[in-house]
Amino acid sequence: MIVTQRAAQATDPLSVPSNAPEHCPGTESEQAGKADACNGCANQEICASNTPKGPDPALPFIRARMASVKRKLLVLSGKGGVGKSTFTAQLGWAFAADDSTQTGVMDVDISGPSIPTILGIAAEQVHSSAQGWSPVYVQDNLGVMSVGFMLPSSKDAVMWRGPKKNGLIAQFLKDVDWGELDYLVIDTPPGTSDEHLSVVQYLKESGIDGAILITTPQEVALQDVRREFDFCRKVGVKVLGLVENMSGFVCPSCKGESQIFKPSTGGAERLAKELSIPLLGKVPLDPRIGKSADYGVSFLDEYPESPASIAYIDIIEKIREALGDA
Amino acid sequence: MAIQETPVARRLKTVKHVVIVLSGKGGVGKSSVSAQLALSLHASSPNVRVGILDVDLTGPSIPRMLGLDGHGVHQSSDGWVPVYADAKSGGEPRLACMSVGFLLKNRGDSVVWRGPKKNAMIRQFLSDVRWGELDYLVIDTPPGTSDEHLSLMEHLAPVQSKLSAVIVTTPQAVALLDAMKCLSFTRAVSLPVLGLVENMSGYVCPCCGEVSNVFSTGGGEEMARREKLTFLGSMPVDTELVTLLDAAESDRKNGGDDDNAASAEAEARSFELLQRYQATSSAKLFSTITAEVTRAVAAGMAKESGGEPPESG
Numbered sequence: 001m002i003v004t005q006r007a008a009q010a011t012d013p014l015s016v017p018s019n020a021p022e023h024c025p026g027t028e029s030e031q032a033g034k035a036d037a038c039n040g041c042a043n044q045e046i047c048a049s050n051t052p053k054g055p056d057p058a059l060p061f062i063r064a065r066m067a068s069v070k071r072k073l074l075v076l077s078g079k080g081g082v083g084k085s086t087f088t089a090q091l092g093w094a095f096a097a098d099d100s101t102q103t104g105v106m107d108v109d110i111s112g113p114s115i116p117t118i119l120g121i122a123a124e125q126v127h128s129s130a131q132g133w134s135p136v137y138v139q140d141n142l143g144v145m146s147v148g149f150m151l152p153s154s155k156d157a158v159m160w161r162g163p164k165k166n167g168l169i170a171q172f173l174k175d176v177d178w179g180e181l182d183y184l185v186i187d188t189p190p191g192t193s194d195e196h197l198s199v200v201q202y203l204k205e206s207g208i209d210g211a212i213l214i215t216t217p218q219e220v221a222l223q224d225v226r227r228e229f230d231f232c233r234k235v236g237v238k239v240l241g242l243v244e245n246m247s248g249f250v251c252p253s254c255k256g257e258s259q260i261f262k263p264s265t266g267g268a269e270r271l272a273k274e275l276s277i278p279l280l281g282k283v284p285l286d287p288r289i290g291k292s293a294d295y296g297v298s299f300l301d302e303y304p305e306s307p308a309s310i311a312y313i314d315i316i317e318k319i320r321e322a323l324g325d326a
Numbered sequence: 327m328a329i330q331e332t333p334v335a336r337r338l339k340t341v342k343h344v345v346i347v348l349s350g351k352g353g354v355g356k357s358s359v360s361a362q363l364a365l366s367l368h369a370s371s372p373n374v375r376v377g378i379l380d381v382d383l384t385g386p387s388i389p390r391m392l393g394l395d396g397h398g399v400h401q402s403s404d405g406w407v408p409v410y411a412d413a414k415s416g417g418e419p420r421l422a423c424m425s426v427g428f429l430l431k432n433r434g435d436s437v438v439w440r441g442p443k444k445n446a447m448i449r450q451f452l453s454d455v456r457w458g459e460l461d462y463l464v465i466d467t468p469p470g471t472s473d474e475h476l477s478l479m480e481h482l483a484p485v486q487s488k489l490s491a492v493i494v495t496t497p498q499a500v501a502l503l504d505a506m507k508c509l510s511f512t513r514a515v516s517l518p519v520l521g522l523v524e525n526m527s528g529y530v531c532p533c534c535g536e537v538s539n540v541f542s543t544g545g546g547e548e549m550a551r552r553e554k555l556t557f558l559g560s561m562p563v564d565t566e567l568v569t570l571l572d573a574a575e576s577d578r579k580n581g582g583d584d585d586n587a588a589s590a591e592a593e594a595r596s597f598e599l600l601q602r603y604q605a606t607s608s609a610k611l612f613s614t615i616t617a618e619v620t621r622a623v624a625a626g627m628a629k630e631s632g633g634e635p636p637e638s639g
């Protein structure tokens with residue numbers, strides 16, 4: 001007998017509250033509040049009573065806060081280490097290169113926040129005011145919020161389970177005083193997990209303008225991106241396109257090009273076709289990208305002529321076009 | 327005082343050592359180190375029995391890496407039967423694998439589970455898989471220090487004395503930062519750390535032979551020294567390894583819609599996988615890591631990670 005446990009098919013993930021027990025049937029289901037799993041669940045009374053479910057109390061505040069944000073973008077990838085945070089940072093810098101564009105970067109990778117390091121503001125702390133938490137500013141028009149700012153030491157592990165992470169994300173979305181923003185770029189952790197569900201759930205009403213999927217060329221990364229795409233489809237987030245990162249390496253010594261992560265199954269190009277989404281571009285592997293990230297300087301500013309910078313700028317232009325902002 | 331025996335403890339009675347592969351940062355090579363450790367342990371002796379459990383629920387890589395994509399899990403009266411990577415090798419199979427990837431109908435399906443569901447799945451993996459006698463159970467984990475890790479530690483608590491961890495990092499500062507967090511995690515949960523592997527350290531250009539530090543180099547070794555951890559070794563960037571673990575050549579030529587054909591083909595060459603692995607330059611380097619892991623585990627002297635458990639934020 002084949003075990004037919006179908007992952008993620010049983011219930012609509014968006015209708016399972018973060019504090020629900022293992023086998024929650026989903027608040028929208030017939031069984032809501034009446035299934036065996038519901039015994040002892042904090043929501044049982046609400047779910048069982050047939051009255052329409054009350055929305056999350058944070059939602060109106062999030063809606064109010066997000067009303068002054070024009071574009072909300074998610075940077076996603078099922079696979080770890082493919083360059084989501086690096087791309088998010090370049091996107092932030094590139095948007096903010098125009099003095100009149102107000103940009104925000106929000107890092108919801110709670111156990112591994114890299115954004116403060118990459119943007120060179122790792123030593124900063126968040127301040128709160130009557131308006132809420134003030135973002136940390138890299139420059140006048142580039143504000144950043146990350147859990148990285150709230151830890152007493154960068155060495156500490158953040159060992160939080162889902163519900164606590166969800167609480168923080170809700171707070172990030174409702175309490176950060178971004179002011180007027182043209183773009184809010186959200187960097188996510190790898191996978192399809194609580195963080196992703198929460199961001200999507202909380203921003204559903206305000207509307208997410210689209211997601212950018214990042215991958216590297218090899219199959220083990222592509223297979224996770226396929227899952228991420230499936231996630232976007234399930235939760236109704238539009239995918240603006242796919243970026244292939246670490247695509248080819250040019251030896252600084254002999255200028256010969258080699259493939260470190262060989263696109264053994266056709267790479268992003270093939271996947272983009274398969275999923276019918278645009279391939280936004282390919283960024284080569286360049287050791288100076290890693291160095292710039294480690295030192296917290298803008299790669300685009302440091303090496304504007306490099307093939308990687310040209311690729312980044314081209315991709316960012318395509319994102320603007322896809323948003324109708326070009 | 328009688329300690330209540332949990333189903334996990336009962337199930338893992340026949341497992342001698344559990345090695346958990348951790349990293350904090352994503353994509354540094356946890357899964358490839360887990361896969362290599364399993365292959366290399368398997369090759370280290372003709373009778374050693376190895377299991378590999380993939381608890382990366384939203385991004386399982388082990389099936390693909392071991393050429394087992396498309397396999398399903400069977401239920402027996404004594405629990406789930408793992409998939410054997412060496413099933414076609416002729417002898418008694420002794421490389422058992424379990425992953426959520428084996429439970430998905432389509433390989434593109436996403437697993438969108440919140441914490442409690444993940445917790446249940448991990449408990450089930452630990453208590454319901456019919457591993458049989460195992461010398462080593464290698465556990466591949468997702469990035470971060472979150473639900474999966476906490477659940478794993480919670481359910482493995484009754485077999486604490488069998489546990490140890492290997493931390494994988496790459497040399498960049500952003501990766502080391504997360505590796506430090508991961509080390510703090512092991513300290514907070516009193517998980518002994520066998521040592522640290524620095525992965526993707528340096529790359530030899532195939533055109534001119536020049537070594538370039540694609541992702542920088544040395545940071546892991548430096549961290550091991552600073553934190554008084556055993557440095558297990560550094561693994562250079564090996565393009566051959568990427569292709570091998572991508573299981574590229576044979577089974578994906580038609581877009582992989584045909585999962586049955588794909589899995590039959592994958593099976594036929596599955597133990598060819600070990601042979602092909604052993605032909606890579608990584609295999610030789612890795613065998614010293616494996617030797618050190620075996621030694622440390624056998625001596626039962628897995629170094630306690632020491633230091634004060636830091637407060638978590």
Ligand SMILES: Nc1ncnc2c1ncn2[C@@H]1O[C@H](COP(=O)(O)OP(=O)(O)OP(=O)(O)O)[C@@H](O)[C@H]1O
Binds near residue numbers: 083085291308351
């Ligand atoms: N094109 C590139 N060339 C060279 N190095 C790169 C490139 N893109 C990213 N990197 C480096 O690769 C590492 C991983 O990138 P990054 O941290 O952005 O990935 P991520 O997807 O956010 O990872 P995680 O899943 O852990 O959040 C970093 O050290 C980064 O500097």
Ligand SMILES: Nc1ncnc2c1ncn2[C@@H]1O[C@H](COP(=O)(O)OP(=O)(O)OP(=O)(O)O)[C@@H](O)[C@H]1O
Binds near residue numbers: 221
């Ligand atoms: N030494 C190496 N040289 C070259 N490529 C490597 C090396 N080690 C791992 N890789 C490749 O890098 C990619 C990422 O590795 P892997 O999937 O093992 O990382 P991971 O830490 O498990 O990632 P995740 O956080 O997504 O689970 C894979 O394609 C793998 O084949």
Ligand code: SF4
Binds near residue numbers: 027033034044047
């Ligand atoms: S009462 Fe039942 S349906 Fe409602 S949240 Fe709890 S488990 Fe889910």
Ligand SMILES: [Mg+2]
Binds near residue numbers: 114
């Ligand atoms: Mg990141």
Ligand SMILES: [Mg+2]
Binds near residue numbers: 358382385387467
């Ligand atoms: Mg992995």
